[in-house]
Amino acid sequence: MATSSQGVDLDPEKQTLLNQHKEKHFTAGEIVRDIIIGVSDGLTVPFALAAGLSGANATSSIVLTAGIAEVAAGAISMGLGGYLAAKSEADHYARELRREQEEIKSVPDTEAAEVAEILAHYGIEPHEYGPVVSALRKKPQAWLDFMMKFELGLEKPDPRRALQSALTIAIAYILGGFVPLIPYMFIPSAQDAVIASVILTLAALLIFGFGKGYFTGNKPFRSAFQTALIGAIASAAAFGMAKAVHP
Numbered sequence: 001m002a003t004s005s006q007g008v009d010l011d012p013e014k015q016t017l018l019n020q021h022k023e024k025h026f027t028a029g030e031i032v033r034d035i036i037i038g039v040s041d042g043l044t045v046p047f048a049l050a051a052g053l054s055g056a057n058a059t060s061s062i063v064l065t066a067g068i069a070e071v072a073a074g075a076i077s078m079g080l081g082g083y084l085a086a087k088s089e090a091d092h093y094a095r096e097l098r099r100e101q102e103e104i105k106s107v108p109d110t111e112a113a114e115v116a117e118i119l120a121h122y123g124i125e126p127h128e129y130g131p132v133v134s135a136l137r138k139k140p141q142a143w144l145d146f147m148m149k150f151e152l153g154l155e156k157p158d159p160r161r162a163l164q165s166a167l168t169i170a171i172a173y174i175l176g177g178f179v180p181l182i183p184y185m186f187i188p189s190a191q192d193a194v195i196a197s198v199i200l201t202l203a204a205l206l207i208f209g210f211g212k213g214y215f216t217g218n219k220p221f222r223s224a225f226q227t228a229l230i231g232a233i234a235s236a237a238a239f240g241m242a243k244a245v246h247p
Contacts, residue, residue, distance in 0.1 A: 030161070032215050034082060034168040039208055041078060042176025044231045046070050047201045050180050052238030054194035063193070064184040071177035079170030086162035093154050100147050104140060111147065112137055118150050179204045198235065205231045 046067050053063045104111050112133050119129035136143040148154050158164070183196035205228040213223025 030165070031168060034165050035172045036212050036216075037082070038075075038078060038169040038172025039176035040212075040227070041074065042071070042173035043179055043201060043205055043208065044234050045074055046177040047180035047197070047231055048234040048238040050184065050197055051194055051235035052241065054190040054197075055239040055241075058190055060184040060188050060190045060193050063190050064181055067177070067181040067184065071174055071181070074177060075170040075173040078173045079166040082169040083162045083166035086157070086165040090157045090159070090162065093148075093157055096152055096154060097144070097148060100144055100152070104143060104147070108137065111143070114151055115143070115146065176204075176208075194239075198232075201235070202228050202232060 049070050050063050050067050053066055058066075115133050115136060116126070116129055119132060120126075124132075136146055148156070180197045180201040183193040183200060184190065187193035187196060206224045209224035209227025210220045212218075212227065213220035216223075
């Protein structure tokens with residue numbers, strides 16, 4: 001028997017077939033999600049803040065100072081949110097794992113019946129799933145993994161996920177947040193800088209939206225338009241409110 005890359009024993013013929021067929025699935029979904037969250041907010045929030053301050057006739061230096069402060073605070077806040085979300089997911093998995101372990105020990109017949117029910121939902125007949133249920137009962141860890149995945153729909157989280165999520169979101173937020181502030185670094189007049197900021201940020205939103213749509217399987221051009229539209233609405237609202245309060 002040959003051993004696959006996942007540590008599962010297979011006969012040589014099947015292992016050869018697997019080695020010859022390499023599937024190209026996109027497996028970085030969580031990282032991409034964190035990048036999308038960070039960059040999306042990073043481009044939009046400082047953009048709206050800069051536009052609002054420009055509408056209130058603030059100088060470029062004030063807009064830049066406030067923008068940098070917002071980017072720093074936003075990165076910390078978003079990163080902490082990502083950390084807590086991932087940590088809560090890991091804690092939930094650990095609680096359900098302990099509960100499932102206890103149920104397998106205390107009510108094994110009931111848990112075995114649940115395995116049979118799950119397999120029956122896939123159209124597998126009793127005489128076909130019976131040996132599978134019996135085999136799982138002999139392998140408690142495999143049984144536990146099966147119940148976590150197919151009964152509860154939970155995947156074991158990466159123990160590094162919380163810190164990775166926090167850093168990814170925070171860095172993405174910083175990278176996105178500095179884009180609308182770049183013109184204020186070089187143009188003294190905020191009224192002129194805001195125009196350049198709008199052009200630069202909308203271009204960045206279009207590119208980001210296109211990439212987001214491409215990697216998430218949505219229509220790239222539609223995603224680009226929607227992303228840019230949200231940013232434009234946010235900045236226009238902030239600019240308009242600032243003008244109304246501070247003509």
